[in-house]
Ligand SMILES: *[C@@H]1O[C@H](CO)[C@@H](O)[C@H](O)[C@H]1NC(C)=O
Ligand SMILES: *[C@@H]1O[C@H](CO)[C@@H](O)[C@H](O)[C@H]1NC(C)=O
């Protein structure tokens with residue numbers, strides 16, 4: 001176990017966050033601030049690795065990771081593994097095919113040593129794309145402080161969904177995500193497939209989110225990337241993507257959050273998938289995340305208010321932003337860009353859907369409720385395939401004759 005030490009430097013860094021958060025409201029970051037914010041995001045690496053996709057991966061000492069800039073995590077003792085894994089009961093409906101050995105692109109050029117974690121370096125261009133420093137790495141693209149703030153914009157404004165949800169008392173979720181590389185019309189729009197583990201009403205919602213996304217604004221390219229997200233106050237002042245703000249504690253030296261997932265699926269060709277499991281450690285209360293067979297890290301229970309005990313809602317599916325740039329619906333695709341009715345080989349799916357119950361056991365949900373308000377643009381179709389457990393197809397092309 002490593003004890004995270006709060007150095008004077010950390011203090012300076014926390015102070016700088018406060019400065020940035022309460023500083024200028026100008027839309028364009030001044031270069032001094034960009035520089036400061038970059039220093040904040042990019043920790044001094046032990047080693048750096050150049051990835052073929054253009055990313056630089058910094059191997060940062062595990063105790064110097066961004067999480068420990070969070071005031072409530074100052075004295076946090078890093079855990080190396082959870083106390084419990086969820087119990088998996090053999091389910092005839094679920095076929096656990098041996099997962100393909102899945103590597104991230106940067107592995108071809110090296111690995112991070114033990115005792116470090118890989119962090120995708122934030123480049124100056126990344127920061128300059130952001131309309132404000134405060135909003136960079138945030139799910140909303142407009143800076144907001146509170147619901148009383150005139151700048152407040154509903155996080156779901158312009159967002160369109162095709163999802164399936166289950167309600168109850170949950171301690172985790174698991175799913176296999178079919179990976180695609182949907183077209184995104186403009187850099188400020190995204191297309192993603194993810195799971196949401198949430199508790200609380202709209203304005204206070206606490207979330208744990210994991211999935212894949214194409215989001216040029218955030219990454220500077222159209223690659224399909226692994227992401228995580230969290231908020232503990234309805235996306236108002238807390239939370240961010242990946243390790244973009246203090247919160248998630250990474251324990252693994254192989255998986256880069258925000259890293260490119262490659263290859264992706266082809267229409268009527270090879271299908272690629274990733275397995276994600278998130279569960280609450282019943283003893284310590286932390287929410288752990290596993291990617292394929294690899295334990296990545298955890299969201300400490302202390303980050304949350306309403307997710308401290310349990311989740312009330314587990315949701316899976318797709319989300320896009322529709323900015324209607326030319327007055328028409330966006331052509332940004334969801335999933336594979338095909339409607340779910342097209343089925344296997346063409347439409348994108350999420351399968352092997354399970355939730356973790358109070359006895360720490362993974363179970364296939366009995367009821368899933370679908371949400372597809374823009375179904376002529378993006379849709380979802382539930383299905384139970386004998387070999388795939390609870391699953392669905394989702395997605396769509398966006399703009400089309402029925403979705404002008
Ligand atoms: C961290 O530990 C120091 C020294 O024991 C203590 O003064 C401080 O209040 C602790 N901070 C938190 C956030 O628990
Ligand atoms: C991303 O995709 C869009 C739409 O297909 C294209 O216009 C743009 O040039 C691509 N951007 C990059 C960085 O490849």
Ligand SMILES: *[C@@H]1O[C@H](CO)[C@@H](O)[C@H](O)[C@H]1NC(C)=O
Pocket residue numbers: 169199305306307308309310311
């Ligand atoms: C689940 O969490 C909510 C919100 O924190 C709490 O009010 C409720 O008592 C919890 N339920 C159980 C069964 O722990």
Ligand SMILES: *[C@@H]1O[C@H](CO)[C@@H](O)[C@H](O)[C@H]1NC(C)=O
Pocket residue numbers: 160329373374
């Ligand atoms: C999508 O659905 C939402 C919620 O019903 C609605 O407000 C929005 O106008 C719809 N957008 C389009 C393009 O149909």
Ligand SMILES: *[C@@H]1O[C@H](CO)[C@@H](O)[C@H](O)[C@H]1NC(C)=O
Pocket residue numbers: 095097387388
């Ligand atoms: C698992 O593998 C078998 C044999 O390769 C294949 O027929 C089946 O479709 C696969 N099932 C899933 C759920 O991927």
